[in-house]
Amino acid sequence: MDTKKLVADVQEILAANGDFSNLSDKEVYAPSIQVDRKNVYFILHEDGKKCLVACESGNTVGDFDAVATEDAGNGKTLVVAELNQKNNEAISSRFPWVKPISRHGYKYTFGLGDRLGTASNAHLRLFKGRGIFPILAQQSIRELLLTDRTELDVVQSASWAVFEEGYTTGWGADGDHVKEPYEVEYAVESGCTMITLDATKKIHNEIADLSDSELDAKFNALDPEFVTRFNNDYLDKTFKIGDNSEVHFDKKDVEQSVLIYFDAVVYATYIYHRFVVPNNLDFEISMDETIVPTTPANHYFFANELKNNNITPETIAPKFYGEFQKAIDYIGDLDRFEREYIVHESIAETFGYRLSIHSGSDKLSVYPIIGRLSKKNGWHVKTAGTNWLEALRVIAKEDPKLMQEIYKYSFDNLADVKPFYVFHAEQSNSPKPETINDSNVMSLLTDDNPRQILHTMYGNVLNYQESFKYVYRDRFFDTLNKHQDEYDDFLNRHISEHIDLLQGKAATKEEVKAKYEPKN
Structure with a gap:
């Protein structure tokens, strides 16, 4: 590595006055260049590897863990540094947009879940100007184990991609499908700004298999205070939601909602106060890892009980009607999906959060429906595994x-x-x-x-x-x-199919496939 040549690159960058399109050294990755007064920072691509180059005052350059240095004159020192945690902390202290932030206030957010650590650059180029907030780091504990990665590695990988692409408009990091308190703590310590609480262990699916008499007996065996409250609050009541929707609770709706979901409400409340509030996290609750679809009564009950505890999550993921299997399109009656989605969307709007669509990769048939019906509050969509397929x-x-x-x-x-x-x-x-x-x-x-x-x-x-x-x-x-360039192209084609349908830039799966599907 020729550090004297890099000093010359820095001088050329300063002389370019912001136009870096014709730099002589093509190993300097132009989108990454940041000039702060006379200090210069960029990512260098050399021999198939990447490193950080920083040139600043000798008094502060010690923040970086350097592998090579060079006197740049005028009291400045040039350092070459690896893309590691210490150097990420140093660069993010100078450019705060390198760190993940809250997605609160963003109407449209999209989880990308770069499992391999090599997709975020392509995704960032795609999301520029789209009006969608990207959640770049999004891995479950299971996915971390299967890919032999750590949560910190996932967040750091995304952070370096953000700097490399000069993506200054904000991104998020999701501790996805965390179930246990220690998993939440691990996500927080690794820099995640969001957690998705998978409440599966507190959602009692077995209740759905009980007969009416068994269900009634189990419900009435609860503390009489609970039985009285839940019946008073819900039994035989109809709740108007939105302009044209309503949710009615009969006896079975009340008893199933309480016995299947109330334990999850209690658990979500505990996680909210122990982790979400102290760490100012975005909070998503996943109800989708269940056996049966979330009924409108189940959804309304869950949301209303959270409200009673003064909790409004950023997003909730119900289990929608139909099958959201991995890596393929939606399986089910689209007309029924739309009818039920209208009700779920109305519930979300009533309680002030957005719907989250999990296992979103390749569910192209439902995206025109979601994009059209979720215009008031917006949506959150999660994809991940098809990075691997691309x-x-x-x-x-x-x-x-x-x-x-x-x-x-x-x-x-x-x-x-x-x-x-x-x-x-x-x-x-x-x-x-x-x-x-x-x-x-x-x-x-x-x-x-x-x-x-x-x-x-x-x-x-x-x-x-x-x-x-x-x-x-x-x-x-x-x-x-x-073949990273080819991979980037495949990634962008694939995710563009999803986004165009969600944003109404294409009307059908067939149309968007014809537009983006690789021909080979």
């Missing part, structure tokens, strides 16, 4: 033999992930590995069943070892890194 699209194109190996391993070991995901793909309804060759390998990413197999097996593929060596991980990342 990476596999690069593998299939550039190293089809590796892709065939990955598919065979995924196909043969699918039973390993069946307990963790709900999906229809089976070995019996998917192409046999021996039928896949160089000419048809890309079909694995367009056909629903093999697509789901590949999607759900990401952790197993990345972590599989033989003789103490990774079998696929290194070859996978080597290929992906060599």
